[in-house]
Amino acid sequence: MTLNIALFGAGRIGKVHAASIKSDPRAQLVAVTDVMAQAAQALAAEHGIEVMTEDEILADASIDAILIAASTNTHADLIERGIAAGKAVFCEKPIDLDLQRALKVRASVAASGKPVMMGFNRRFDPNFATLKAAFDAGEIGKGELLSVTSYDPAPPPVSYIKVSGGLFRDMMIHDFDMCCWLFGLPAKVTATGSCLVDPAIGEAGDVDTAVVILHYADGRLATIRNSRRAVFGYDQRLELLGSDGMLSVENQLETTVRKSTTAGVSSAKPQLFFLERYMRAYETEWAAFLDALTNGTAMPATVQDGVNALALAEAANISLKEGRTVTLTAEMTGGAP
Amino acid sequence: MTLNIALFGAGRIGKVHAASIKSDPRAQLVAVTDVMAQAAQALAAEHGIEVMTEDEILADASIDAILIAASTNTHADLIERGIAAGKAVFCEKPIDLDLQRALKVRASVAASGKPVMMGFNRRFDPNFATLKAAFDAGEIGKGELLSVTSYDPAPPPVSYIKVSGGLFRDMMIHDFDMCCWLFGLPAKVTATGSCLVDPAIGEAGDVDTAVVILHYADGRLATIRNSRRAVFGYDQRLELLGSDGMLSVENQLETTVRKSTTAGVSSAKPQLFFLERYMRAYETEWAAFLDALTNGTAMPATVQDGVNALALAEAANISLKEGRTVTLTAEMTGGAP
Amino acid sequence: MTLNIALFGAGRIGKVHAASIKSDPRAQLVAVTDVMAQAAQALAAEHGIEVMTEDEILADASIDAILIAASTNTHADLIERGIAAGKAVFCEKPIDLDLQRALKVRASVAASGKPVMMGFNRRFDPNFATLKAAFDAGEIGKGELLSVTSYDPAPPPVSYIKVSGGLFRDMMIHDFDMCCWLFGLPAKVTATGSCLVDPAIGEAGDVDTAVVILHYADGRLATIRNSRRAVFGYDQRLELLGSDGMLSVENQLETTVRKSTTAGVSSAKPQLFFLERYMRAYETEWAAFLDALTNGTAMPATVQDGVNALALAEAANISLKEGRTVTLTAEMTGGAP
Amino acid sequence: MTLNIALFGAGRIGKVHAASIKSDPRAQLVAVTDVMAQAAQALAAEHGIEVMTEDEILADASIDAILIAASTNTHADLIERGIAAGKAVFCEKPIDLDLQRALKVRASVAASGKPVMMGFNRRFDPNFATLKAAFDAGEIGKGELLSVTSYDPAPPPVSYIKVSGGLFRDMMIHDFDMCCWLFGLPAKVTATGSCLVDPAIGEAGDVDTAVVILHYADGRLATIRNSRRAVFGYDQRLELLGSDGMLSVENQLETTVRKSTTAGVSSAKPQLFFLERYMRAYETEWAAFLDALTNGTAMPATVQDGVNALALAEAANISLKEGRTVTLTAEMTGGAP
The missing domain is CATH 3.40.50.720 (NAD(P)-binding Rossmann-like Domain)
Structure with a gap:
């Protein structure tokens, strides 16, 4: 059917x-x-x-x-x-x-x-999915330190920034989800941020460069780095240090061409933006939805996951505003996990 | 329409x-x-x-x-x-x-x-196409030495080998075309080959490992390496040394995941075979056909190109059989170029 | 003479x-x-x-x-x-x-x-020195986000930990200096840390895994990640995102050998520890000392630099202990910069 | 003593x-x-x-x-x-x-x-030595196709070319030795060569670009590519395809610095020339001489090895001159192996 x-x-x-x-x-x-x-x-x-x-x-x-x-x-x-x-x-x-x-x-x-x-x-990107499978299979032992790098190639128009909900809810929300997906829900959030790329973003009340630390109850740590501008392209990497090794996802490049001249060895830039970088992820996530629907199994990304990421963004906003580490409460996540 | x-x-x-x-x-x-x-x-x-x-x-x-x-x-x-x-x-x-x-x-x-x-x-693979565009734009000066590496992950069944026309016409024909595409038609061909992968291939009268040198009239050289078996995947690389530098195409890997453990740093294998590796090329070549058809412009890969590649395969077969360098004649290519 | x-x-x-x-x-x-x-x-x-x-x-x-x-x-x-x-x-x-x-x-x-x-x-390591020269030459525009990764291959004996002064003064001090060297003295320090590698380190009152954020007065940010254990070797990398691009230093590997098998493509580990990784830096720093001495020019790493790195370690210790961001004072640095 | x-x-x-x-x-x-x-x-x-x-x-x-x-x-x-x-x-x-x-x-x-x-x-270069150890340990099964790439950054003065003995005896002799070291003495040699870099080299009776194929009695093949000019630096690589995988040695780069800008991602060039690239090899070969001398064991590179490489150069010269594949005789090698 x-x-x-x-x-x-x-x-x-x-x-x-x-x-x-x-x-x-x-x-x-x-x-x-x-x-x-x-x-x-x-x-x-x-x-x-x-x-x-x-x-x-x-x-x-x-x-x-x-x-x-x-x-x-x-x-x-x-x-x-x-x-x-x-x-x-x-x-x-x-x-x-x-x-x-x-x-x-x-x-x-x-x-x-x-x-x-x-x-x-991003959960359905073959690179991140392969990393998670290896991690879950214990290939690097116990996870200790997770680091997400996520830079956009260029900031959106300020008109968009104004209605975006701010960097943490608009951009870093993906990275919060990656951390929850790999490490679960953290206990506390410390956020820092600056306006370095475009003063108009600051005037709109937002930051364009941010570093967030997630503290887990058992001591694990995660960091997320965001910038609205990496002129060389869409920079989407992840590193997971564990007790027995490290797993990382590097950028996908536009081509595998290399040029060696007196100026050095140059290779291609990362694929430009999310439509190129995550094309296969978009295809795969739809298939995963149909899988779950036709098999009656649990959805691979739930509304609770959406709430969790949003609660982290909320905590990051408070942390940035008040200059302090914010503890995630059961109220913020609806009681989860 | x-x-x-x-x-x-x-x-x-x-x-x-x-x-x-x-x-x-x-x-x-x-x-x-x-x-x-x-x-x-x-x-x-x-x-x-x-x-x-x-x-x-x-x-x-x-x-x-x-x-x-x-x-x-x-x-x-x-x-x-x-x-x-x-x-x-x-x-x-x-x-x-x-x-x-x-x-x-x-x-x-x-x-x-x-x-x-x-x-x-392969002419429509974004990697090779980018290399050719850079070469044609003069980014590495005059071409001197072209090297094509083309290894299949595993040999086909011997039943296929028997009707394939042999490695030069079945497998290396693509590489001959790459050389013609980048360097034009060579003057002479020297072919070597061995049966190292599977004795049954030798019994069928074919080789499974081969190295061919193409000699150009102006002294440029091209080499092609073929093997029917690279257990790590479909190995499709190219290097072009020029007077002002070198251009190369590296393999496309299955993912960008890396794992670092006490055993070393490991990354993914090349994409397994031609359907994966050249998926975008298949899409692009069809678009190029429609482009030429709707615009009435010249086809980007012609029957003459097909004859040229076949003539090189023929020359390689003679070279291998007779143990000598074979000069390409106008008769073999229909008078081209 | x-x-x-x-x-x-x-x-x-x-x-x-x-x-x-x-x-x-x-x-x-x-x-x-x-x-x-x-x-x-x-x-x-x-x-x-x-x-x-x-x-x-x-x-x-x-x-x-x-x-x-x-x-x-x-x-x-x-x-x-x-x-x-x-x-x-x-x-x-x-x-x-x-x-x-x-x-x-x-x-x-x-x-x-x-x-x-x-x-x-580390200032004399040819990799970091080349990065700094390129940065100072404006090759990536204005610096925005600096990230230092510094993992030891294995923790020292707990007996050493006890007299080491703690991770921030013993290990991260090098990374604090790298940040000062590239970005100058920060305004504030936020430190996090956990004991994940060896409980005995925690019992000795120290952490073995830490992430620190340095806040600069003009909004620039720097992060430092430390772990006492990266089983794959001595991980010494740095990334500097700027308005016009990014500069990074990757690890030096033991060899350039790669092995491709059905298991994937594996390469060598990073050079094991500081004596191997920074051998050239040790040679060069001595030459730099002699240069400054014989030419009567300023020393390339001064006692003030030593004070600055130590003040950052002190601030990090307070931040970790009190769970708050610590502002660097003139008293802590002797009035510098 | x-x-x-x-x-x-x-x-x-x-x-x-x-x-x-x-x-x-x-x-x-x-x-x-x-x-x-x-x-x-x-x-x-x-x-x-x-x-x-x-x-x-x-x-x-x-x-x-x-x-x-x-x-x-x-x-x-x-x-x-x-x-x-x-x-x-x-x-x-x-x-x-x-x-x-x-x-x-x-x-x-x-x-x-x-x-x-x-x-x-080169036998003592840590990269090539590591490759050989892995090969000898059977990590890629039986060797099939060996490929040596060896390009100098720039040609020597023509005055040197004239007394050098020609490219095969002066430059490719190292690569002949690498093939003998890894695969033993071949049965036949096919050499091609051109003068593409500098007409004065051709006037001096030499070639500056050459490709040689070594044929082994059991069907294994080896190729050597030489150019007197790779403007990006000293290009010293090797690939060994075997029945169970491939081992390769990549170039050593001057630094591990990478720069990502709108122009792409650029990294350092290979180390410039033999003194830089093989510095550790020079140190190690001397230690190996002293080892053999003090232990009374066999020398790791003998006069017979020198004769073998020279015999291959001689065969290559004949092959190039006469345009035919040359069979190595016992007379040429003093009866070896």
């Missing part, structure tokens, strides 16, 4: 998901909706599907699951409306910029028992 | 091409044919297209182009029948195992004026 | 310095002293020099400079006695484990006007 | 050897001789030793061994005079440019029973 999927959001990331849906025979895209009518129509035309309204989609009993790739401020409502309509939900991160709102979604989803997956794409 | 494409051959490589056709809006796959009826039906079902006979395809005026991915012994006939039917042709390499037959195809194609492209996929 | 040098300390590091002295024609080793008479005699025999007492050395007017490679607790006294005796001094780091004592030495040296160099060997 | 060593030749390579002798307590340099009196005096002054004539050295019974680092045309005579005088001999490669003369030296040495070692330094 093929699952019928409706897509909310026909933008850049919606198109990526539409292609993923197309490539897996277990599902078919049947409808798309977007506040930008033109975008919805273009995507519908390309895929030979219908443009529908949100209400029509939710009311359509033939639609099994919805994929939410609309703007962040719609996520919480759409998840709740989707599960209320009896549909499985795949939602791009974050649940919401507001932790309290996210906690309510968490409660709704828990009460509904419906399958909901958060699109933490 | 969308071009209607018919696919000859529903095997492994035919499926890859079917996916490429699907992903480019300028063309649509409308029919498939295969001597294995079941294979044709499966592919047809997946793509929602018709199974037709070869004759039906060639007689169907609505079909603009054919893509030949059937077994090698059908290539020459199908190219000639395709152009005779007024169709554009994309054909997997080689034209034929017999150089004389290939030369006849060359003449037929030249007479017809129809666009025919040979599927020398 | 050849400078006459006396060596204090005939242990492992003393032997390294003796070899450096031997290899530079501008100086000659004339005497050695050590509380372990046997060690002094062995070194003296190998170099054909005399064993003298400390007093004899300091009283000998023919001795131009002393090289202090004795145990840490002797450094402060020997520096002060050396300059009082009119000698130039090269002293292994640290000045002293006690910041107040170090500040007194700083005052004594300033008052004496005698040339004193601290052996911060 | 310390061995007394006399050095023949106070040039660049003589100085390197003098330093090696100095660093090993089992031997001491006692005399130097050179046709350039000034060079001999400078080296003697630096080391506090005597300048002697060749005759004085050979007549001095207190001298245990001679180290021949004088010009190539003196080697054969000095080896023979050295063993006749009862001395152990360490001689830089080659024995002589003339194979017949080398064969006579071989006979003289064999008759004398005196220990003579040829300075094939």
Whole structure:
């Protein structure tokens, strides 16, 4: 049986998901909706599907699951409306910029028992997934020190920064999830940050360069480094030091070409940005959603995972503002883990 | 206007091409044919297209182009029948195992004026293409010494070896084409080869390990190393030494994960085989065919290119058999370059 | 004119310095002293020099400079006695484990006007020196985020830990100096640390795994990661993200051999420990001392540098103990910078 | 007991050897001789030793061994005079440019029973030595295809080319030895070569770019690539494909610094030339000579090894001149192996 999927959001990331849906025979895209009518129509035309309204989609009993790739401020409502309509939900991160709102979604989803997956794409990157498998298999013993490097090639427009929820909720949220995924939920958060890239970002009340330390109850440590600008490309690396060795993920380069001249040996830059770097992750996460759905198994990235990452962002914001280490409370995470 | 494409051959490589056709809006796959009826039906079902006979395809005026991915012994006939039917042709390499037959195809194609492209996929690999662009832009000055490394992960069954035309025509033909693509047609060929991997390959009259030197009229040299077995994966590298530097293409690895333990630092193996390693090349070569077709420009890999590579394989076979350097004649290449 | 040098300390590091002295024609080793008479005699025999007492050395007017490679607790006294005796001094780091004592030495040296160099060997490592030269030349624009990775292959005996002054003063002091060398003196220090490697280290009141963040007045950030155990070898790396790019120093490996098998591609481990990794740095720092001495120019690593690194270690200890960010005061650094 | 060593030749390579002798307590340099009196005096002054004539050295019974680092045309005579005088001999490669003369030296040495070692330094490079140890330990199974890359950074003056004996005897001789060391003596040689770097080299009757294939009796193959010019530095690599994997030696780079900018990721060049690249090899080969001498064990690089490499160079010259594959005869190697 093929699952019928409706897509909310026909933008850049919606198109990526539409292609993923197309490539897996277990599902078919049947409808798309977007506040930008033109975008919805273009995507519908390309895929030979219908443009529908949100209400029509939710009311359509033939639609099994919805994929939410609309703007962040719609996520919480759409998840709740989707599960209320009896549909499985795949939602791009974050649940919401507001932790309290996210906690309510968490409660709704828990009460509904419906399958909901958060699109933490990095978990499905073959590099990070291979590292996690090796770590879980004990190849480097007990984990001790985790280090995530995550630099964007260039800052987004300041207009975006203003509605982004800030670096911790908009950008570092992925890195928080990576730490939770590999090490679990930390006990405390220490955040530092500066505005070094563009003064306009600082004027908008945000930082563009930040280092966060996560303290685990058993003494393990994790660090996350973020910058809104690495002119050489999208820098996405990870290192995990353990008692018996170290695992690391290096950047994927645009090509494997090397040039040796009197100036030295030069190689390609990292792949430019998330669509290139995480293309395979986007494909794989969709397959993982269908796997869990068709097998009735647990989702590989849950609403609780979304809450956890958001709670860490919240803690980091408090830490940065108040210049102190912040202890994560059960209230912040809904009692987890 | 969308071009209607018919696919000859529903095997492994035919499926890859079917996916490429699907992903480019300028063309649509409308029919498939295969001597294995079941294979044709499966592919047809997946793509929602018709199974037709070869004759039906060639007689169907609505079909603009054919893509030949059937077994090698059908290539020459199908190219000639395709152009005779007024169709554009994309054909997997080689034209034929017999150089004389290939030369006849060359003449037929030249007479017809129809666009025919040979599927020398490596030319479209982003790594090799980037290297060539840098070389053509003069970034390492004048080319002097070209070295192609091309090892398969494991030998094919001996049953395949027996009908393959031998290592030079079956495997090194790609590397001959790379040399022609970068350096043009050489003047002389010196071939060496041994049976080291599997005695059965030697009993079948073939070699499994070979080194060939191409001598250019102006003194440039190229070497090609082939082995039917590199247990660590598909080893596809190239080095080009020039007067002002060197360009090289390294292997693409399965992941960028590294593990550091007391045993050393280990990283991933090269991507296993041609479908993985050259996936992007397969996609790109099809786009290049459509580019040339829709723009009416020259094909980026021609029947003459196919003849040249085959002539080098022929010369290598003679060199190996007679233990001498063989001079390439105009007769062998149809007068080219 | 050849400078006459006396060596204090005939242990492992003393032997390294003796070899450096031997290899530079501008100086000659004339005497050695050590509380372990046997060690002094062995070194003296190998170099054909005399064993003298400390007093004899300091009283000998023919001795131009002393090289202090004795145990840490002797450094402060020997520096002060050396300059009082009119000698130039090269002293292994640290000045002293006690910041107040170090500040007194700083005052004594300033008052004496005698040339004193601290052996911060990493500044002379060709890799770090090349990075600094490129950074100072503006090759990556303005510095923003500095990251130092410094893991030892294995922890020292707990007996050593107990007298070491703790991880920040014993091990991270080198990394503090690297940050000061590249970025200057920071404004604030946030330190975290855990005992993960060996419980006995924790029982001795120390940590074995630590992450420190240095906050600069202008918003720049630096992080230092330390572990007493990286089983794969001595991990010494550095990354400097700037407005126009990034500079990094990778590990030096034992060999450049790579092995590709079905298990993957493996390469050598980092050079095992400081004597191997920084051999060239030890040679170069001695030459730099002689350069400054013979040219009358400023020492490339001063007592003030030693005080600064120690003040950062002190601040890190307070930060770790009190769980807060510590602001560096003029009192802690003697008013510097 | 310390061995007394006399050095023949106070040039660049003589100085390197003098330093090696100095660093090993089992031997001491006692005399130097050179046709350039000034060079001999400078080296003697630096080391506090005597300048002697060749005759004085050979007549001095207190001298245990001679180290021949004088010009190539003196080697054969000095080896023979050295063993006749009862001395152990360490001689830089080659024995002589003339194979017949080398064969006579071989006979003289064999008759004398005196220990003579040829300075094939690459055997003692830690990278190549590690590769050989792994290969001999069976880590990649049976060897099949060996590839040596050896490019100089820049051609020597044409005046040197004229007396060098040609590329095969002057430059590729090292690579011939590497092949013999790893794979033993081949059965046949196919050589190609061109003058691409500097027409003056061609006018002097030599080539500057060459590819040679060595054919082993059991089918194994080896290739050697030489160029007199790789503008990016001294390119010294080796690859050995075996039945169970591949071992390779990569270049040693000047530093481990990497710079990532909008232009790409650049790293350092290979170490410039043989003195830098093989510094540790020079030290180790001398230690190996002393090991063999003091233990009475076989020399790790013999006069027979020197003859073998020279015979391969001779065969390559014939192959290049006559455009055919040349079979190595027992006469060419003195009956070896």
